[in-house]
Amino acid sequence: MVIGSDITPQILVQGLHHNVCGTLMTQNTIFGWILSGPIAEKISTFFTCVTESQNDSLNSLLRKFWEQEEVSTEKTLSEDDKRCEKLYRSTTIRQAEGCYMVKLPFKEGVPDKIALGHSRLGAQLQYLSIERSLEKRPELKHKYAEVLDEYLAMDHMAPTSSREVINEGKYFSFYLPHHAVLKPDSKTTKVRVVFNASKNSHSGNSLNDALPTGPVLQNDLMLIIQVCF
Incomplete structure (x- = not known):
C-alpha cells in the first residue's frame, strides 16, 4: 500500500x-x-500479512442494523384485503362491449351486524336542493345534464325502481346522493359529478361503512421519490 x-x-x-x-x-x-x-543488511524478500478480525458481536449488530433498515417488498394483506382480492379475481368479467363488471365486496356481517337503512329520502332531498341551485345557473344545469346523459349513453348508470329493495326488514339497496364539482381551469372535464357513498342511511351506516377499503395498490411514494439536495 x-x-x-x-x-x-x-x-x-x-x-x-x-x-x-x-x-x-x-x-x-x-x-x-x-x-x-x-x-x-540486504533484504531479498519481504512479507506482509493481513488478517481479518473476527468479531461475531460486531457482525451481528451490523446485520441487525441493515435488516431493520431494509425496506420490505412484501405486502401484508389483512383478512378483508384477501377477501376483496379473491372476490375480484373470481367475479370480474368483461362484457361483449368491452366494459368490466364486478361485484361489490361487502364486509362480513352485512346486513346482520352492519345494516343499511332507507336512503332514498335523504338522496331525494339533496337532489331537490341541487335542482333549485341549478335553476339559478342555467349554464351549469346544462353541463350537469350533459354529464348524466353521457353516463346513460355509456351504460354507466340506468333507470331503476323508485322502491328500495327490502327483504325481511333488511335493506339491500342504497341511493347515492350526488353533486357537481366545478373545475373551470380543466381542459377536458369542467363539470364532474361526485357520488357521495359516505352519506348515512337511516340506520346510521353508509354504503362506505358496509364496504372494506381494500389493499393499497400504489407503491409508497416515499420509496420511489429521490430527494436531491
Whole structure:
C-alpha cells in the first residue's frame, strides 16, 4: 500500500518502539505496525500479512442494523384485503362491449351486524336542493345534464325502481346522493359529478361503512421519490 505523507498523521495510533534490530523504529497504525529506518543488511524478500478480525458481536449488530433498515417488498394483506382480492379475481368479467363488471365486496356481517337503512329520502332531498341551485345557473344545469346523459349513453348508470329493495326488514339497496364539482381551469372535464357513498342511511351506516377499503395498490411514494439536495 502506498499512501501520501498527508494521510500518515490520520492512521497513526499510540505505540512506538526505538532501536528495533539496532537501527529500525516501529510505529503502530490503524493497519498494524510499520517499520522505518535505515537497513544495514540486504533484504531479498519481504512479507506482509493481513488478517481479518473476527468479531461475531460486531457482525451481528451490523446485520441487525441493515435488516431493520431494509425496506420490505412484501405486502401484508389483512383478512378483508384477501377477501376483496379473491372476490375480484373470481367475479370480474368483461362484457361483449368491452366494459368490466364486478361485484361489490361487502364486509362480513352485512346486513346482520352492519345494516343499511332507507336512503332514498335523504338522496331525494339533496337532489331537490341541487335542482333549485341549478335553476339559478342555467349554464351549469346544462353541463350537469350533459354529464348524466353521457353516463346513460355509456351504460354507466340506468333507470331503476323508485322502491328500495327490502327483504325481511333488511335493506339491500342504497341511493347515492350526488353533486357537481366545478373545475373551470380543466381542459377536458369542467363539470364532474361526485357520488357521495359516505352519506348515512337511516340506520346510521353508509354504503362506505358496509364496504372494506381494500389493499393499497400504489407503491409508497416515499420509496420511489429521490430527494436531491
